[in-house]
Amino acid sequence: MAFLEHDAWRVVSVLFLVSLNLSRSSVLGAPQVPCFFIFGDSLADDGNNNNLPTLAKSNYPPYGIDFPGGAATGRFTNGLTSVDIIAQLLGFDKFIPPFATARGNDILQGVNYASGAAGIRDESGQQLGDRISLNRQLVNHFSTVLRIKGILGSNVSAYLNKCIYSVGMGSNDYINNYFMPDIYPTSRIYTPEQYADVLIKQYKRQLKTLYLYGARKVAVMGLGLIGCTPAEISKFGTNGSACVDKINNAVILFNNRLQPLVDEFNSNLSDAKFTYINNFAISTTGPGTAGLISNSTCCEVDKELGTCVPFKTPCSNRSSYVFYDAFHPTEVVNLGLAARSYNALLPSDASPYDIRRLAMIYISHFEMALSFERNRAWRVGLSVLFLISLDLRSGALGARQVPCYFIFGDSLADNGNNNNLETRAKANYPPYGIDFPEGATGRFTNGRTTVDILAKLLGFDKYIQPFATAKGCETLAGMNYASGGAGIRDETGQQLGDRISLSHQLQNHLVTISRVREMYGANATAYLNKCIYTVGMGSNDYINNYFMPGVYPTSELYTPEQYADVLIEQYGQQLKTLYSYGARKVAIFGLSVIGCAPAEISRFGTNGSLCVDKINSAVMLFNDRLKPLVDELNRNLADAKFTYIDFFGIATAGLPALRLASSTCCKVREDGTCIPSETPCLIRLLHAFYDGFHPTETVNLVFGARAYKALLSSDAYPFDIHHLATL
Known part of the structure; x- marks a missing residue:
């Protein structure tokens, strides 16, 4: 497989900033x-x-x-x-x-x-x-x-x-x-x-x-x-x-x-x-x-x-x-x-x-000088975007780096598991998928998700199939168990309807393992040990639990510090269960700046800040406990290779540009999802958020690229997914 050269990857760091800046200064204004x-x-x-x-x-x-x-x-x-x-x-x-x-x-x-x-x-x-x-x-x-x-x-x-x-x-x-x-x-x-x-x-x-x-x-x-x-x-x-x-x-x-x-x-x-x-x-x-x-x-x-x-x-x-x-x-x-x-x-x-x-x-010289100053950091321009998109798309042209890829998560990774559930947390209708080859598949974005991009970079020529529809030998390439509205806690997201919590996703994975054993017999464990596993959970435990005091009691029972401890304790047990099922190479996704989601800003206001600080502060408490958890798992579990991907850090490099958080690409309903069949913005790559909660493919490209191959040492700990695949 032909990988990107190091310098080509360095331009990924500006992509998020450039796209947001150009959108803010141009497309969204007069x-x-x-x-x-x-x-x-x-x-x-x-x-x-x-x-x-x-x-x-x-x-x-x-x-x-x-x-x-x-x-x-x-x-x-x-x-x-x-x-x-x-x-x-x-x-x-x-x-x-x-x-x-x-x-x-x-x-x-x-x-x-x-x-x-x-x-x-x-x-x-x-x-x-x-x-x-x-x-x-x-x-x-x-x-x-x-x-x-x-x-x-x-x-x-x-x-x-x-x-x-x-x-x-x-x-x-x-x-x-x-x-x-x-x-x-x-x-x-x-x-x-x-x-x-x-x-x-x-x-x-x-x-x-x-x-x-x-x-x-x-x-x-x-x-x-x-x-x-x-x-x-x-x-x-x-x-x-x-x-x-x-x-x-x-x-x-x-x-x-x-x-x-x-x-x-x-x-x-x-x-x-x-x-x-x-x-x-x-x-x-x-x-x-x-x-x-x-x-x-x-x-x-x-x-x-x-x-x-x-x-x-x-x-x-x-x-x-x-x-x-x-x-x-x-x-x-x-x-x-x-x-x-x-x-x-x-x-x-x-x-x-x-x-x-x-x-x-x-225009006035003062306004011109001010505009030049604002644009100085963005001189690289949007011209890098098409190179990044190209290289990520071409990442799958070589052999797979691992035999299979298993995905656990929420709506940021869901690719169709919620389609037939009794839930409001679904995205199998236009304008979702407007830039995806197969249209509206259940992905909560305009195109590809972060895990779609990671799959391509890992060498898979097809996207990993959702558990809800995967059949036969498709199982051998991996499985996507992610479910919109799901959380670490079983009750999280229940006001939206049915969803597949992390505990339930692990049960589904056990079913998959039984299928793999039928095909590989005694070699199944060795096969599963070589696979990549990504787990991205916790966002809904905040936005669809802790910060919904009218529905959930957690914010009355726990301080933010206590709640982070409770979540990490349960998360640790779930990750150990995944390990016991044969997972050895596991990437744990940290939570991103969910306090900057347009839906949360609309709901809580920002009190003069760019985002909802109380949400992002709570998220940081959770993330701060993830890295020590990774160290603990690697230290105490034989052959364990867990790693932490710092999506919060990747996103906050572009925090000054996140004024776009108040804008969505599609027209949204009260619950923050796209209004069915309404025409979205014309140039999606210039937007950070597609609906009230979920990023566009542009942002997913950045997250996928830097999770796969770290641009900064802080992006991944102790190693990025590219390195993880080689272990």
């Missing part, structure tokens, strides 16, 4: 600019080509398979485009509508004019059919300006001056013009240097026209590595290189002329604030597409067109691919490009400033 206008080609098209007579369209499956609702909207990717993500980072709560369908006051927040196959030159892409060249996009924008003037009157110029404009053109002037000598004469008329000059000359006039229409804050997107697209490699070959060098070299000539053009505009045009986004450099420096599958496409493509074959099932591991079809990147690549466009990771990413700073121009 838009940073009044409107966002988008000019471009198929990399930005969100439906303008749908009704055109053209081969350059993508309004059919499998395009859009990961877009909210699984809709094929006309975006040439599996999910979001770069400009979709930039719009969200700028604070817009809706995607910018395509010009083809934008109506009424929708246009006040901006319009997307981008068109697949369009270019700087009017003829580019004509062999594919109709398309909306940059000149035509500018004509369309002028009609939008007139419509806005009809709404705002004399204030229209001041309004448009504040907007962000993104312009990304030129790719088709190469791949659907210059490098098609049988159709276009440009490569016979111009050398690559001359052609770059011709393009820049025309582009300059077009950008000046945009300026005349009121644009002042303009991000000009440089071209990416179009010579590395599967279509171009298939067409030209690489002559031993990784990509088609002659195409990328031509692109570099074009890009090298863009930055001086930006400088010229800023020097010569009054109030102009143009900036250059270096997509070529972003793709080749820093966190990028290293490790992603780049030599094939995720969807099955039409060999002539390079677009996805309609209705064919694409790859399941889309986060592991650079290209969705033969030309266009996957959402995970778009995420990296957008993140570094918005908040530059390296000085070369943007010049003279990134889009975040571009949006802030014209």
Whole structure:
């Protein structure tokens, strides 16, 4: 199995912080600019080509398979485009509508004019059919300006001056013009240097026209590595290189002329604030597409067109691919490009400033300085997220490190055991599972749980099955006994209905052991000794017991210190029982910052703190007793290898960013669970909590990564799960 390099794992530490910070400063607040206008080609098209007579369209499956609702909207990717993500980072709560369908006051927040196959030159892409060249996009924008003037009157110029404009053109002037000598004469008329000059000359006039229409804050997107697209490699070959060098070299000539053009505009045009986004450099420096599958496409493509074959099932591991079809990147690549466009990771990413700073121009110097200071800690940016997701997904590509994995826990690990119980603690309905391959399975999150991620990192090619439905040989790979609402104490969570307490989960495990013995006979014990066991219990003993004095008497019977002692005493007995059943490699999950859950904040208030301090203080008393318990078990039980995972410590590294605790991604009921079938937030990875209690997959990625391979010495004691598996 190929593991992540140490440095790659170090970026996990910033993931939680970055995602929360960007969400807090952008997505959850008012838009940073009044409107966002988008000019471009198929990399930005969100439906303008749908009704055109053209081969350059993508309004059919499998395009859009990961877009909210699984809709094929006309975006040439599996999910979001770069400009979709930039719009969200700028604070817009809706995607910018395509010009083809934008109506009424929708246009006040901006319009997307981008068109697949369009270019700087009017003829580019004509062999594919109709398309909306940059000149035509500018004509369309002028009609939008007139419509806005009809709404705002004399204030229209001041309004448009504040907007962000993104312009990304030129790719088709190469791949659907210059490098098609049988159709276009440009490569016979111009050398690559001359052609770059011709393009820049025309582009300059077009950008000046945009300026005349009121644009002042303009991000000009440089071209990416179009010579590395599967279509171009298939067409030209690489002559031993990784990509088609002659195409990328031509692109570099074009890009090298863009930055001086930006400088010229800023020097010569009054109030102009143009900036250059270096997509070529972003793709080749820093966190990028290293490790992603780049030599094939995720969807099955039409060999002539390079677009996805309609209705064919694409790859399941889309986060592991650079290209969705033969030309266009996957959402995970778009995420990296957008993140570094918005908040530059390296000085070369943007010049003279990134889009975040571009949006802030014209606000007070004090506010700008304050915002810069707040963002200083987050310079690594969201661009690391897709690498982490990729590497975690690819962790299962090798052999298993242990023969089986057994999971005990509550709703943080439940993957379907509560589905058929008489309980309110269940999550087998949308919008739960919106990002999980199988949909709403009973997991209390949008995608994968922490234990799902650990299973992949341990080398399991399938998720560990829930006890409620596991059959036959599935037992040999392990079992998930976790149950929403369950606790160390049997009565915990009873107000919610039925649930499977830890004691009951241990009884179920005994049933599993009997099945294993039927298959392995005398070798069963040796087999079970090699497995990994994770136990994460106790959260409900606080939020669904001790801190519910109207239902449970425990807070009247015990002080927080006494209650922690009572819980640890019972927990110790239960863990010894697990040991007696053959468990030797056991990871005990400490409780996290449950006082920061939106439901608890809503219920108790924070009295000026970020979270409910009395809950987190009680949790710390419990956690402080877990590490000595681990030492005791390892000292007194033969061959025992217990370890403690400090989820509280992992989470509190990002405590300043946990102001997001007051917000959930899905709309919630009074009990804190998602309202059935309601549409959740669009970009889930920018949220900490999915519902009132449970983290998003983004947070689970961090917990899973650092539990598996500790970033700090405090993350795990005495060893992380990666080390535990090797013992």
